[in-house]
Amino acid sequence: MGKEEIKLTQYxxxxxxxxxxxxxxxxxxxxxxKFKKCSGLEIxxxxxxxxxxxxxxxxxxKPFGFKxxxxxxxxLGIHFSNDANLVHKLNFHGKLEKLxxxxxxxxxxxxxxxxxxxxxxxxxx
Numbered sequence: 001m002g003k004e005e006i007k008l009t010q011y012x013x014x015x016x017x018x019x020x021x022x023x024x025x026x027x028x029x030x031x032x033x034k035f036k037k038c039s040g041l042e043i044x045x046x047x048x049x050x051x052x053x054x055x056x057x058x059x060x061x062k063p064f065g066f067k068x069x070x071x072x073x074x075x076l077g078i079h080f081s082n083d084a085n086l087v088h089k090l091n092f093h094g095k096l097e098k099l100x101x102x103x104x105x106x107x108x109x110x111x112x113x114x115x116x117x118x119x120x121x122x123x124x125x
Contacts, residue, residue, distance in 0.1 A: 009076055016075040025050075025064060049073045057082040099124060 009016045019025050029043075036042040045065040051073040052059045062068040072081035072090060079090035106119050 011076050014076055022063060029064065049075070051080060051082075053080070053082060 007018055017028060019028060032043050046067075048064075048066045050064070050066040050068055052068075071083070072079045072086060074080075079087055081087045081090070102123050103120070106116075106123075109115075111119065
């Protein structure tokens with residue numbers, strides 16, 4: 001992303017992986033199969049989602065038994081898509097509206113300046 005390379009992000013039992021090509025997916029799946037043999041844990045391919053990005057966005061094939069949404073994939077709190085406007089809308093507009101509602105609910109209270117600052121720091125950030 002930009003000049004940064006992100007290959008893997010994880011939170012609890014959710015994993016998001018960015019790979020270069022289908023060969024990389026095959027290597028990943030072989031590695032996960034080895035992990036399964038050691039741990040007894042396995043990937044649920046029926047719940048797993050994948051999305052063709054960038055120059056591959058026009059591909060129609062749906063390999064590996066994953067779900068292949070056409071619009072966006074939601075992973076670890078972030079929407080990914082080939083549509084920059086949609087990504088902006090899904091990742092920022094909804095969150096800004098929610099934040100506005102939360103902050104407006106506190107507006108009725110007669111808070112000091114420090115109280116308002118505390119609410120914004122606590123709920124807004």
